[in-house]
Amino acid sequence: MLDELLPSEHATFVAACEVVELSFGERLIEPGALVEHVYFPLDSFISLIVGHEGDKWLEVAMAGREGMVGESLLLGVEEFPLCALVQGSGLALRMDAACFRRMMLRFPALQQRLQRYLYVVMVQLAQTAACTHFHQVEARLARWLLMTQDRASSSTLQLTHEFLAGMLGVRRAGVTSAALALQHRDLISYHRGNIIVLDREGLINASCGCYRADRALYDQVL
Structure with a gap:
């Protein structure tokens, strides 16, 4: 995802992140919680899951190095509707929400690319719903x-x-x-x-x- 940035923008964005180790089964964001950090997986990957009746759950999307987690901030919404669950342990870039908002204003090209990724996620959600049913x-x-x-x-x-x-x-x-x-x-x-x-x-x-x-x-x- 970030490799498409101009070298100067890429360096600035990555410098504002911290590299974190994600563990299998770790819950990064709970449904309805405020997004405090956004995540850009490097060699880890994260499932977005929806719960039902307490003990039932279903994966509706997945994010690896091609995407991000915390994308509700792109719509100006601080709450995250799903559970972000680490499915594959490994490294990720993490940036706090306030810094992420500033970066979106500073780098319009990145904002546009992430908005296009959000569109892909929306279609993936619909595709998964149809797939599950049919x-x-x-x-x-x-x-x-x-x-x-x-x-x-x-x-x-x-x-x-x-x-x-x-x-x-x-x-x-x-x-x-x-x-x-x-x-x-x-x-x-x-x-x-x-x-x-x-x-x-x-x-x-x-x-x-x-x-x-x-x-x-x-x-x-x-």
């Missing part, structure tokens, strides 16, 4: 694994069935069945919380069209 769990799981692999930059993903069930908003038995189906097709290998992507192209073909649509939209807009 597509089979197996195809949705394939899409989610591809999205995670893109941001993890690794073919090996440490994910339990319980965690996947929460991300996809389905029962654990549904995730187990879907994972076994993908494994029987030699697309992934799953053992004790470790998923290895064996055939990425095959996994893309097994996923719903939402994955390709997400990638195409990002390339088109950003």
Whole structure:
């Protein structure tokens, strides 16, 4: 995201950030809380999740090095509507909200680029809603694994069935069945919380069209 800035702007922006270590499962922002910091993942990635009836939750968007978290500030809204949960541990740039607002005024080109990213997130939210309603769990799981692999930059993903069930908003038995189906097709290998992507192209073909649509939209807009 930030690599598209002019060198002088990039240096100024990064100098105003601090590098932080994000831990798996860490909640960066709670639903309805004020945004105190914005985050730009470097090698970490963050899930945006919505809760329902206390113990149910669903991932609706994901941000890695291609994006940011805290984007409600771009609309002048201090409250964040979702939970920002660290899905992949690693480093991120963190900037406090007041400094971020000043930077947006100082660098209009950055503000425009981040607003275009916000548009991508809005479309992703709508795409995820449709995907959750219309597509089979197996195809949705394939899409989610591809999205995670893109941001993890690794073919090996440490994910339990319980965690996947929460991300996809389905029962654990549904995730187990879907994972076994993908494994029987030699697309992934799953053992004790470790998923290895064996055939990425095959996994893309097994996923719903939402994955390709997400990638195409990002390339088109950003």
